[in-house]
Amino acid sequence: MNVQAIREQFPILHQTINGHPLVYLDSAATSQKPRSVIDAVARYYEHDNANVHRGVHTLGSRATDAYEGAREKTAKFLNAASPQEIIFTRGTTTALNLVASSYARANCGEGDEIVITQMEHHSNLIPWQQVAKATGAALKYIPLQKDGSIRLEDVEATITDRTKIVSVMYVSNVLGVVNPIKEITAIAHKHGAKMVVDGAQSTPHMKVDVRDLDCDFYAFSGHKMCAPTGIGALYGKKALLEAMEPIEFGGEMIDDVGLYESTWKELPWKFEGGTPIIAGAVGLGAAIDFLNEIGLDEIEKHEHQLAAYAYDRLGTIEGISIFGPVHDRVGLVTFMLDDVHPHDVATVLDTKGIAVRAGHHCCQPLMRFLNVSSTARASFYLYNTEEDVDRLIDGLQQTKEFFGYGIG
Template sequence: MDINTIRTDFPILNQEVNGNPLIYLDTSATSQSPSQVIDAMNDYYKDYNSNVHRGVHTLGTKATDAYEQARMKVRGFINAQRYEEIVFTRGTTSAINLVARSFGEENVSEGDDIVVTEMEHHANIVPWQELAKRKNANLVFIPLEADGTIKLENVEAVMTDRTKIVAITHVSNVLGTINDIGSIAEIAHRHGAYIAVDGAQAVPHMSVDVQAMDVDFYAFSGHKMLGPTGIGVLYGKAELLDKMEPIEYGGDMIDFVDLRESTWTDLPVKFEAGTPMIAEAIGLSAAIDYINQVGADEILRYEQELVKYAYDKMAQIEGMEMYGPKEERAGLITFNLEGVHPHDLATALDTDGVAVRAGHHCAQPLMKFLEVSSTARASFYLYNTKDEIDYFIDSLERTKEFFTHEF
């Protein structure tokens, strides 16, 4: 992997922020896009901007082909069995809500259990909270270890014959924990439950095989994997999606409309009411091409090299507290620096051109578990370098000195 060549593909990196070179360490919130993705979307708007699945004219046919080719590319990228199992959504959040509103509504009853964890993003807690309220069901939490990991025996311990859905993240956006989804899916299925996985922080950074893991649903977003905002993917096993009712109605998802009754078209368009995210799907397709060209395994190897390098250097800073497992973690580090509020820290780093995230990271239950109100987070991707990490560490040291120095 030639990092210098890769960095030339990302035009946004060639700028200064507050008079300093941009050091972008906020990929877990939104990744940057290479020129190949930007150009693919521009080409659509310049050359064949048209709606899909409607007209038979040349532009409409070309747009439809590109849109459906994107779906096929996603299918191969996560190794889904059929293209009908790939539903385009606005993002991970809308994909999870679709599962909760449709599948959950039909399959969860009063007294049933919905199993989640305290490490979930709000997008993978709130929809299940609301479903539990509507159905008078129970939310059950898998206990976390002190380092933010999950023991499989604890997964087993919370499962009963009342468990209907296990909703869990593949990779924590705060802790960097990589959960053993395949084993958790096996436990869920053994108890007659289904598993829905938030893969937003996993798909951009490692190989994901939904068939090998045997998950029932898997959701992720384009903007975290070099693609555009406004598009995501819901993978669902075809036999489950086929039985689910749509939660949005209108153009494209219709088969036949009478004055008082309507029927729905086949998968996956049944869940894609209205004009879909055409340019965004084309951009996502280009992002997958880019990731495939570099290699998902190579991206993971490089990120883990970066995160270990950063972790070891950050551990040498007095007053530094880092959260999550030390070993086998994803490419992010969430931390607090004694004597410096995370928002002040992020503001100070920004004056040096370093972009990090500060706040509760849409994970307030996890903040409560960690006994903090907020944290800072540095997240890495294939376009970051060790030199950038060195600059980040120097900026942290300057920030600490400024806020803790006794005048």
């Protein structure tokens, strides 16, 4: 994989921040966009801008073809059985809320169980809290190990015949741990439960095959995988989606509207009321083309190498704590520099042109498990290099000096 050639395709990377070349290490929050995606969105607005599924004129037809073409690309990208199983949403959060509000509220009741983990992003925790409150179902947590990983024996012990839904993130946005989703799904199905996967941090970085995983629902966001913000998708098994009721009502999702009763369109359109995120879908399709051309296997290999390099280099810094497993982590490292608040670390790094994330990363229960209030996180993607990691290490050493830490 020619990283330098890839970097040339990202215009935003070629700038200086506070007098230093930009080192962008916050791709877990949002990735940067290649020229091909930017051009695809601009081309849509300049040449094809029209509403979809409605007009019979040329622009409407071209817009519809581009929008539905992106759905087909997304289905192939996830190895879904049909484009009908792909519902375009604003992102992972909206997709997970759709499952919680439509499927879960209709299928959970008093005495039922919903199983998640303490590492979940708030987007895959709060919706289930709300379902539990509304239905009387019990919310249960699979225990975490000291390094934040989960053991299958604990999964077996937590999921019971009363469990209706299991919802787990594929990859932790804090710990970098890759959860054994296929095995967890098998355990959930053995007990008759449905498996929901938060794929926000997995989809950009590794091949995802929803049919091999056998999950019932899978949610992801485009903006973390080189696509624009405001577009994502929910994959759902067709039979489940067909049985679910829409939660947004209005134009385009209807079949027939009467004065007192209405009926809905077939999949996937019954879940896409109103004018959809057309340009975002076009950008998502272009991003999928871009990632496929490079190869998800190559991207995953590159990020694993970067994460291992970063972990080793960070370990040379006195007074640093690194969270998550040592091995088998995706391309991110979450850490704390003793006696320096993570926000101060991020602020000093920014003066050196280095962008990292600081805070609770929308994972406050996990922060409490780790016995911290916040951490700093450096996350890598296909355009990052070992030189970026070296800049990070130098910046952290300078941060220590700035705060007078470790200077005798």
